[in-house]
Amino acid sequence: xxxxxxxxxxxxxxxxxxxxxxxxxxxxxxxxxxxxxxxxxxxxxxxxxxxxxxxxxxxxxxxxxxxxxxxxxxxxxxxxxxxxxxxxxxxxxxxxxxxxxxxxxxxxxxxxxxxxxxxxxxxxxxxxxxxxxxxxxxxxxxxxxxxxxxxxxxxxxxxxxxxxxxxxxxxxxxxxxxxxxxxxxxxxxxxxxxxxxxxxxxxxxxxxxxxxxxxxxxxxxxxxxxxxxxxxxxxxxxxxxxxxxxxxxxxxxxxxxxxxxxxxxxxxxxxxxxxxxxxxxxxxxxxxxxxxxxxxxxxxxxxxxxxxxxxxxxxxxxxxxxxxxxxxxxxx
Amino acid sequence: xxxxxxxxxxxxxxxxxxxxxxxxxxxxxxxxxxxxxxxxxxxxxxxxxxxxxxxxxxxxxxxxxxxxxxxxxxxxxxxxxxxxxxxxxxxxxxxxxxxxxxxxxxxxxxxxxxxxxxxxxxxxxxxxxxxxxxxxxxxxxxxxxxxxxxxxxxxxxxxxxxxxxxxxxxxxxxxxxxxxxxxxxxxxxxxxxxxxxxxxxxxxxxxxxxxxxxxxxxxxxxxxxxxxxxxxxxxxxxxxxxxxxxxxxxxxxxxxxxxxxxxxxx
Numbered sequence: 292x293x294x295x296x297x298x299x300x301x302x303x304x305x306x307x308x309x310x311x312x313x314x315x316x317x318x319x320x321x322x323x324x325x326x327x328x329x330x331x332x333x334x335x336x337x338x339x340x341x342x343x344x345x346x347x348x349x350x351x352x353x354x355x356x357x358x359x360x361x362x363x364x365x366x367x368x369x370x371x372x373x374x375x376x377x378x379x380x381x382x383x384x385x386x387x388x389x390x391x392x393x394x395x396x397x398x399x400x401x402x403x404x405x406x407x408x409x410x411x412x413x414x415x416x417x418x419x420x421x422x423x424x425x426x427x428x429x430x431x432x433x434x435x436x437x438x439x440x441x442x443x444x445x446x447x448x449x450x451x452x453x454x455x456x457x458x459x460x461x462x463x464x465x466x467x468x469x470x471x472x473x474x475x476x477x478x479x480x481x482x483x484x485x486x487x488x489x490x491x492x493x494x495x496x497x498x499x500x501x502x503x504x505x506x507x508x509x510x511x512x513x514x515x516x517x518x519x520x521x522x523x524x525x526x527x528x529x530x531x532x533x534x535x536x537x538x539x540x541x542x543x544x545x546x547x548x549x550x551x552x553x554x555x556x557x558x559x560x561x562x563x564x565x566x567x568x569x570x571x572x573x574x575x576x577x578x579x580x581x582x583x584x585x586x587x588x589x590x591x592x593x594x595x596x597x598x599x600x601x602x603x604x605x606x607x608x609x610x611x612x613x614x615x616x617x618x619x620x621x622x623x
Numbered sequence: 624x625x626x627x628x629x630x631x632x633x634x635x636x637x638x639x640x641x642x643x644x645x646x647x648x649x650x651x652x653x654x655x656x657x658x659x660x661x662x663x664x665x666x667x668x669x670x671x672x673x674x675x676x677x678x679x680x681x682x683x684x685x686x687x688x689x690x691x692x693x694x695x696x697x698x699x700x701x702x703x704x705x706x707x708x709x710x711x712x713x714x715x716x717x718x719x720x721x722x723x724x725x726x727x728x729x730x731x732x733x734x735x736x737x738x739x740x741x742x743x744x745x746x747x748x749x750x751x752x753x754x755x756x757x758x759x760x761x762x763x764x765x766x767x768x769x770x771x772x773x774x775x776x777x778x779x780x781x782x783x784x785x786x787x788x789x790x791x792x793x794x795x796x797x798x799x800x801x802x803x804x805x806x807x808x809x810x811x812x813x814x815x816x817x818x819x820x821x822x823x824x825x826x827x828x829x830x831x832x833x834x835x836x837x838x839x840x841x842x843x844x845x846x847x848x849x850x851x852x853x854x855x856x857x858x859x860x861x862x863x864x865x866x867x868x869x870x871x872x873x874x875x876x877x878x879x880x881x882x883x884x885x886x887x888x889x
Contacts (some may be wrong), residue, residue: 296776319826320828364794366795367769367797368769368770369768369769379759380850387645392791393772393789393790394792395787396644396755396771396772397759397769397771397772399841400723400755400756400758400760400763401759401760401762401763401769403755403756403760404724404727404759404760404763405763406766406846407849408823408849409722409723409724410848411850412753412754412755412756413753413755429855431752431753432750432751432752432753432770432855433652433752433753433808434636434750434753436640436643436652436857437645437652437855437856437857437858438851438855438856438857438858439650439853439854439855439856440852440853440854440855441850441852441853442850442851442853443753443849443851445849456849457831460723476819477682481769482771483768483799483803484786484797484798484799484800484803485768485797485799486795486796486797487791487796487797487798488795488796489793489795489796490793490794490795490796491792491793492726492792492793492794493792494761503767504889529889537809540809540810541809541812541813545776547789547810548791548792548793553753554747554748554808554809556791561888561889564889569785570640571640572640572643573636574884580766582888583888585879585888586736586765586864587885591866594639594641594664596866597640597864598864598889600863600865601864601865601867601879601882601886601888602864602865602866602867603866603868603872603875603876603879604866604868605696605872606872609769609876610872610875610876610879611876612872613873613876613877614876614877614879614880617876617877617879617881618883618889621880621889622889
């Protein structure tokens, strides 16, 4: 694979729209392509790609490969692997990058093992070593307590990039680019794990991953009630969303889909208000990208105060009502 | 049905971040004396997923495999005390220093040696390197389908499984033929406690120990790595928290809101 060249981004599309992670990957990919002096390509896999192909060019891709098939509507490892394997064989990229998402975290390892190369998961930064032309991948390890830079010699090098870790390129509506159909004959006989239903658990109000303000509660909330009452009220005043650390989810106080953390949602709001959250590394991995963290916790030694910009030590039951009232007065 | 669960011994991930220190020269963390080894929590939930299937039919067999060196018996035997049937240890100094590729290769070879299996369970990721690749890797090496990040696994007709896989905004329901590999996420729910009877039974069971030669793999541990660590470091934290205090908590709350406004945060 000595002749492999260029960066291939495995993009994500939903209902004909380019998902934000794809623009982020194209941001990370453009930097790598620049360092190598090679092209940036993107493959979009879905039942219907539509205008997303053009959007990928505007977001920085030089070439967009489009694989459309009704069998590719829902992500399924056995179908998407057929596309990924053919893409690597035919397009011969030097580097393949995906999102650390439901798709990428499932597809990247399986593709790497099939090709006999290494994948580096959940990266925060990707760089090219100028001497070896190999990619160095920086990622959190030990639950976010440390970081490691990994590299590998097998080509293609494969990496997944954490959501919101990379900045998208400035959109360039005039950018030249090529849209190329990349048909793959999906062999249904190879599908051993078949998706029979997709269930969406809609949360009312602002989506956690899109919210500019997130009000999150932890074990210290003591039960489900405050999430629907005090936290929801503060979130409403700030036009934000309610989140949670892992204990409230594990205790079934709140749905799993609002978990913020390494294995939950990774978010980067303007303001993150952490209430009754101790600030484990696992949790901080999900919110450390926030512009400003505010902590309310009764334990002055809680790790969250090491990560927060502002904090109050005390019982949230006493602090939150006057805080919400004052915030309401100030933002109106 | 024969089930195999891969369990890793890790240092307690719930330990306070302040206890964390690096041994940068050897690219690993220092084990502080107050931090104890445990079964990786996701792997414990993988054991739980297997035992929930065994609960419905006691004739089904659950085998545990753990890979490492100097494994603490009380830790690696925990799945036995929860109700698993047997424990196989891939235990040797040569297994040290592996990456996901090395680990998956050794575990897949051990599973082949076990012979017949219907379901392999793994935790979605382990808590030290948080890589989340070993499950998919074992499945690929053995040529079986995989479903990752599952929160529910049930046996349905015809030797198939119905699996709920967690996604960003809900879950997918999949039907999977066996043999297959499933990785388990925390949404499965808490793993059961070991019962006194289980602990007694586990204390009588001796683990089977396999060396690299027993599983027919030439290269293991550090020698089998595909990835190389260039650098391991602790990011510098600014740690400048402005702790707002006042005569009463209510006043501190009002002062906090005012400060956020002054700093244009709200």
